[in-house]
Amino acid sequence: MSEKAQNTAGTDAVGADTTEGAVSGTRDRAPSRRALLGWGGAGLALGAVAAGGAVAAVRTESDAVPAADSGAAVPFHGVHQAGIATAVQDRLHFAAFDVTTKDRAELIALLKEWTRAAERMTAGHAVGDGAYGGLAEAPPDDTGEALGLKPSRLTLTIGFGPSLFAKGRFGLEDRRPEALVDLPKFPGDNLDAARSGGDLCIQACADDPQVAVHAIRNLARIGMGRTAIRWSQLGFGKTSSTTPDAQTPRNMMGFKDGTRNISGTDTAALDKHVWVGEKDKAGWMTGGSYLVARRIRMHIETWDRTGLQEQEDVFGRDKGEGAPVGKAKERDEPFLKAMLPTAHVRLAHPDSNDGATILRRGYSFTDGTDGLGRLDAGLFFLAYQRDVRKAFIPLQRRLAAHDALNEYIQHVGSAHFAVPPGVRDKDDWWGRALFS
Template sequence: MGDADARADGPGRTAPSRRALLGWGGAGLALGAAAAGGTAVALRGDVAGTAGAGTAVPFHGPHQAGIATPVQDRLHFAAFDVTTKDRAELVALLKEWTAAARLMTAGRPVGEGGFGGLPEAPPDDTGEALGLAASRLTLTVGFGPGLFAKDRFGLAGRRPDALVDLEPFPGDNLDRARSGGDLCVQACADDPQVAVHAIRQLARIGFGRTAVRWSQLGFGKTSSTTPEAQTPRNMMGFKDGTRNIAGTDTAALGRHVWAAARDGSPWMAGGSYLVARRIRMNIETWDRTSLQEQEDIFGRDKGEGAPVGRSNEHDEPFLPAMKPDAHVRLAHPDSNGGARLLRRGYSFTDGTDGLGRLDAGLFFLAYQRDPRTGFIPVQRRLARQDGLNEYIQHVGSAVFAVPPGVRDASDWWGRTLFS
């Protein structure tokens, strides 16, 4: 977004006023627990300067940024419960969130900023990102199944068929406190403080109408939408996302990621469906497993990342050469009727579990055109056969309909659904 666009959407137009924010004071405190204490500060890199050329991802477009966008280094993901019962209040919230997101993704503070205003009122911006670059911040919003519940907001008849409640898979040990949500916001940036600030700001604006249900910090992207770049590694030390859909592969994105009007829900055209899974890894057990077994479980060598029997990580895998329960073999499109997912996962470490074991693993994020032909059949196969199951457990789960992008300065998140 250019600077002129940012000015057009400034506090004089659609951003919430300082007087309107008077009733929201203190809402940022709710993010203390959600942001996992001081973890964000500990993870923060040395990012200096102000928003400028090359640091801001365009906010407007047919698709939301943060899906096919080159994956940033850090994540703060939050799921919200909608606490208001008034449809008009929910629409107003989405408009206010959109206005704030336009500014933050351009590296600008919300409203009148974090200081210099009325001493008697809370500042319009919480202030911890002042002076930081935009850091390629993207904000991506999704709508959970609960938003479409009957007699809630009059949306029951507009729930997409593809927005299915995820079935319980074998081996799941889901924590309800880390699952579900009416709304989600995915904040990705190259500076963790920028990502945390964005979620905190939206939660503050939403105070009285939404409440944070759960959130997750992520680091060390485990999948890439830029296959020409170095493939990242997960917490088990293996390269992940080698065969991910590229953000520049318009044909694959159109076939596997972007929803279309002919799919049955015209308001979702240009959107996508997000499955989020918190996958805890049994790190201590994995670290005592032999290298050969680790490589057999994944179906790749640990050094180069090449498939079994191949020499380069990007070589086409020869699936029969792998163990029947190898992860790559079971997750490959050839084993799943051609199903492909666009993954944007991140590693996480959330301290220990009280027994001296790391609470660490993969925060799995996958976008697809339809979970019924994407994530669900793939996960059914993995849950029953994957040798990796001995070392992982799915402990959190959610699914969201991610609406199309915000087209211009007059548009807002969810307009196609509510109009």
């Protein structure tokens, strides 16, 4: 018999990842000499620096040369935060933080410092005055492991957890959005408190893993004494397609999942399903979104001993092409009734969920083995939506109750964050509207 595990994650027909329509803004200042030296004299974007004072930020929705190949920078400033509808990068470092300071002014100061650092790192610059050349007695402003590396489409996206709004902490209890609910316990959940929750989160995505890790490391260093990392997750192998006509990446089970993601150029779908509108009661969230992060362990050894036909029945797709049951291509419109009632695709499709749609940015992970020698691997599920009460929660309840995939997976970590709108210009900062 298969080992029992519960709760499904990959919502096949819901979610997307492509390019954000962000607008590039100017940086606080031109990069210092030490920051430029960090590029090792290779001439990377030095012409752009000479002409405009910053590494060129490239839009990725219709470039002749794909941003993933160019190593270009994604614009940091814009109406929405980058890293949501932005074309999905190859690597992830996600971190949830506890705020350790009790001083509201210190928290605000930290968010301002983080914003300035994020501006520089996403543009390919070192933090502050760089990793070397300063006072020998003082720690450098930057840890240095990204020196000489391209921006690699680094995006940094911040979110605020429900606990940040607790009464008696920072005077934000009346500012908590109604949509920022505590997620319910779903059937089959086996959540580890040490891998769940958090006051703040930072999602770092890049095409170079060292660039993503460098970003989280430096933000954690800047926050020392005011924040502490609660938990973090490295991810590889994006599990969502980047454009509507791209091949969908495969998950750790070898299947394509989430083929019907929202396109980053589909502004109507993004406005309807992802971005918080102007009429929302939490006005400071206009242009923002809500993020659900779920660490989903896959029982790899059990799955690998399961017959091919059963595997395909579980997903409702063939393993070779990724086509729905009875269809030829992965993006062919599925005939849901041709699938088993417990098939993942059938249960996750918007037509089975009153049109509920989310935007996916999940990644695969492997974190060594457990005490029994089994691979600790699975899906780090990231989903953005306008309101979890109308999207993720009802969808997950349906999947948790009926999905055949539950036998092979289990949700072991969970968090929910309010992701504020983007930083408009060099005078703006992460969460400014919340604290105004």
